[in-house]
Amino acid sequence: MRAYYTQMEAAKKGIVTPQLEIVAAKEEMEVPKLMELVASGQAVIPANVNHTSLSPEGIGSGLRTKINVNLGISGDSKDYDRELKKVQMAIDFGAEAIMDLSNYGKTHDFREKLIEMSPAMIGSVPMYDAIGYLEKDLLEITAKDFLRVVEAHAREGVDFVTIHAGLNRRAVESFRRAGRKMNIVSRGGSLLFAWMEMTGNENPFFEYYDEVLDILREHDVTISIGDALRPGCIADSSDAGQIAELIEIGNLTKWAWEKDVQVLVEGPGHMAMDEIAANMKMEKRICHNAPFYVLGPLVTDIAPGYDHITSAIGGAIAAANGADFLCYVTPAEHLRLPDVSDVREGIVASKIAAHAADIAKGIKGARDIDNRMAEARHKMDWDEMFDIAIDGKKAKEYFESTPPADRHTCSMCGKMCAVRTTNMILEGKKVEFCTEK
Ligand code: SF4
Numbered sequence: 001m002r003a004y005y006t007q008m009e010a011a012k013k014g015i016v017t018p019q020l021e022i023v024a025a026k027e028e029m030e031v032p033k034l035m036e037l038v039a040s041g042q043a044v045i046p047a048n049v050n051h052t053s054l055s056p057e058g059i060g061s062g063l064r065t066k067i068n069v070n071l072g073i074s075g076d077s078k079d080y081d082r083e084l085k086k087v088q089m090a091i092d093f094g095a096e097a098i099m100d101l102s103n104y105g106k107t108h109d110f111r112e113k114l115i116e117m118s119p120a121m122i123g124s125v126p127m128y129d130a131i132g133y134l135e136k137d138l139l140e141i142t143a144k145d146f147l148r149v150v151e152a153h154a155r156e157g158v159d160f161v162t163i164h165a166g167l168n169r170r171a172v173e174s175f176r177r178a179g180r181k182m183n184i185v186s187r188g189g190s191l192l193f194a195w196m197e198m199t200g201n202e203n204p205f206f207e208y209y210d211e212v213l214d215i216l217r218e219h220d221v222t223i224s225i226g227d228a229l230r231p232g233c234i235a236d237s238s239d240a241g242q243i244a245e246l247i248e249i250g251n252l253t254k255w256a257w258e259k260d261v262q263v264l265v266e267g268p269g270h271m272a273m274d275e276i277a278a279n280m281k282m283e284k285r286i287c288h289n290a291p292f293y294v295l296g297p298l299v300t301d302i303a304p305g306y307d308h309i310t311s312a313i314g315g316a317i318a319a320a321n322g323a324d325f326l327c328y329v330t331p332a333e334h335l336r337l338p339d340v341s342d343v344r345e346g347i348v349a350s351k352i353a354a355h356a357a358d359i360a361k362g363i364k365g366a367r368d369i370d371n372r373m374a375e376a377r378h379k380m381d382w383d384e385m386f387d388i389a390i391d392g393k394k395a396k397e398y399f400e401s402t403p404p405a406d407r408h409t410c411s412m413c414g415k416m417c418a419v420r421t422t423n424m425i426l427e428g429k430k431v432e433f434c435t436e437k
Pocket of ligand 1: 409410411412413414416417418419420
């Protein structure tokens, strides 16, 4: 008999786990305070007992906003080496989570390698993998088959799984009645909807939710309750379908906590800026302050090629208003599987959004790094600036691509550098532009 099965159970029993201690140190938070957050479900530490290379992180109230990087093999793009390059990039940039969204062939080998090499927590969507894993077409898959795929992922060492358990018959009815421009844009959600409609059955993850929770509890896998009805355009946001599913997710959250399974709640999607703050507050209210994991939100629909920007704007507003975990979006969103450079752009954009929100949220230490940057800029210490920058490599490349004549400036204003001028005057020096060489 184990002393505890999940981080939540340990926290409820007052047991300080090694993972809890590490996260408390990373967050500069007292252990009892973090323990209280984990016990109440306001924070999670996704840490599968089989993920031995994990450097645990916490997600939730009062903690730094974390980011997730999606990658994985698709039927149209099966380059394993390229996906592993993306993994390494995500790790190098300090992304706290990587989701394997592979949906082609036998995904086990890729995920095994990923779990072996990644200190970042690993997430997956077993629904994507069902057809490949089971070698059956959608209509032939039984409810219990879906559970077998969840169990396989849990055994492999995945730290959190997206399960669209909230898309039950009630939520589907609301979605149908309300009508939408973009209907269902969640990949897993659309597969489930198709299965439910073709078989006439209830959502298997809802119908057998207790069994799903037992599997997750056994390996301490956090359930990330997916929002199958997330809006896929700003016209569909905050509609009856989205809210009906959110109410179901609120119930499922409490249900999971009764079994000590940690919960993340997934959220929108596409959403105009003026709706984001209210949506964050509503999620926290309906889902009992469970950590919120947002997939965007993209604040406009008209910027394909630049959706890392539309998403970073929405992500920053969302996180400043309570979202705890941002799923990155790359410039390739809506267009193709991202390449390595797209992944880099997406990671940086979401890191900016997360950090900007942490400053607004008053997260401990968040402003310190900005203050260090200001000091380095004041001193014109370029090496220090490159070291502090989220993407120091790019910053250095830009600086050196058009080098200034005087290293105490950059090539933008040259000798008329405002910082240099003011520094010189405050140091009691004279400023003479015409006589200076
Ligand atoms: S030269 Fe202009 S842009 Fe460059 S550091 Fe000085 S003030 Fe800033």
